[in-house]
Amino acid sequence: MKTMMTAAAALLAGTGMAAAQGELNIYNWGNYTSPEMIEKFTEETGIEVTITDFDSNDTALARIRQGGHGFDIVVPTHSYVQQWIEEGLLQPLDTEIVTDLGNIEPRWMEVDFDPGRQYTVPWQWGTTGVIVNTSLYDGDINTADIFLNPPEELAGKINVIPEMSDVMAMAVYAVGGDSPCTDDMEIWRQVRDELMEAKPSWLAMDYGTIDSYAAGDIGAGVYWNGASMRARMQNEDLAYGYPTTGYPVWMDNAAVLADAENTENAMTFINFILQPENAAMLSNFARYGNGITGSEEFMDAEMSEAPEIVIPEELAAAGKFSPACPQEIQDVRTQIWTELLQ
Numbered sequence: 001m002k003t004m005m006t007a008a009a010a011l012l013a014g015t016g017m018a019a020a021q022g023e024l025n026i027y028n029w030g031n032y033t034s035p036e037m038i039e040k041f042t043e044e045t046g047i048e049v050t051i052t053d054f055d056s057n058d059t060a061l062a063r064i065r066q067g068g069h070g071f072d073i074v075v076p077t078h079s080y081v082q083q084w085i086e087e088g089l090l091q092p093l094d095t096e097i098v099t100d101l102g103n104i105e106p107r108w109m110e111v112d113f114d115p116g117r118q119y120t121v122p123w124q125w126g127t128t129g130v131i132v133n134t135s136l137y138d139g140d141i142n143t144a145d146i147f148l149n150p151p152e153e154l155a156g157k158i159n160v161i162p163e164m165s166d167v168m169a170m171a172v173y174a175v176g177g178d179s180p181c182t183d184d185m186e187i188w189r190q191v192r193d194e195l196m197e198a199k200p201s202w203l204a205m206d207y208g209t210i211d212s213y214a215a216g217d218i219g220a221g222v223y224w225n226g227a228s229m230r231a232r233m234q235n236e237d238l239a240y241g242y243p244t245t246g247y248p249v250w251m252d253n254a255a256v257l258a259d260a261e262n263t264e265n266a267m268t269f270i271n272f273i274l275q276p277e278n279a280a281m282l283s284n285f286a287r288y289g290n291g292i293t294g295s296e297e298f299m300d301a302e303m304s305e306a307p308e309i310v311i312p313e314e315l316a317a318a319g320k321f322s323p324a325c326p327q328e329i330q331d332v333r334t335q336i337w338t339e340l341l342q
Contacts, residue, residue, distance in 0.1 A: 021046045024265045027071040034285035055207035072260040078251045081113040097267035100274040108291035120253035122291030128166040128248045130241045131223040141241030144174035150201040157219030164337045173246025181325035226287035229308040240308040242315040249319040
């Protein structure tokens with residue numbers, strides 16, 4: 001009976017008919033989910049969606065480990081996915097409902113953090129660089145010095161996102177390290193010193209700052225490309241830079257939690273975001289790539305030429321996809337990060 005019901009749900013989802021009633025609870029990065037797409041999903045399925053925000057991978061992981069959270073879907077970054085899987089926090093995709101894995105672009109299908117996409121599907125992908133208000137500073141913005149050795153014009157006006165993996169990666173590259181998982185302790189000493197010396201020049205370490213950049217309340221900082229584009233669309237003085245020493249390339253991924261209370265609804269949603277027109281809604285809202293074949297034809301025209309999306313050819317090689325770090329290196333990073341947050 002369960003197999004028949006599951007197959008029926010998949011069939012109904014594929015035809016756009018109401019596949020299920022009930023609810024779905026998504027735990028995701030803040031201001032990262034298209035309201036239009038959620039509305040469409042509810043109209044087609046009858047499933048009411050509630051979204052709860054988190055501001056970093058570590059926050060999300062800690063919350064789910066505690067249990068009793070009530071969430072069905074989570075959206076971790078690629079470098080954390082293996083940890084989620086190894087700790088038994090995710091359940092395998094139900095391919096009787098998630099029938100459209102073939103829509104994933106080949107380069108995002110065979111990924112080392114989830115080979116063959118057994119647990120996750122792409123949500124969105126992008127880069128982490130620096131954003132600068134050029135009315136305050138007209139120098140080179142393709143440098144990590146924007147936040148590590150701030151120009152005088154920007155001192156006290158800098159925000160650094162509270163995402164350890166991104167900030168650590170950029171700092172490692174800036175001091176000459178070749179990997180954010182390096183086992184060279186001298187590199188980590190330099191990273192720690194650089195960050196601690198720079199922090200007094202920062203204004204804050206906040207997450208949701210698009211409006212603050214647009215209003216001119218923040219002058220520069222470490223930021224993601226899509227959020228930078230959204231801010232720049234409100235304030236043309238803002239520009240996004242790609243540090244020549246190296247910057248992270250990442251992919252966030254949707255997965256169903258092992259203790260989800262609405263598993264079938266969650267699997268239906270996972271298959272829903274694999275449809276090109278629905279993936280495009282995510283991109284048009286948050287301004288990132290999505291990894292779904294055919295979504296480009298549904299995306300806003302400005303996405304194809306935005307400087308935050310189209311990486312300059314001479315800077316493309318500096319972008320690096322961060323691996324998951326061994327536990328002993330993760331412990332070093334966490335120690336530095338904890339000290340930085342104090």
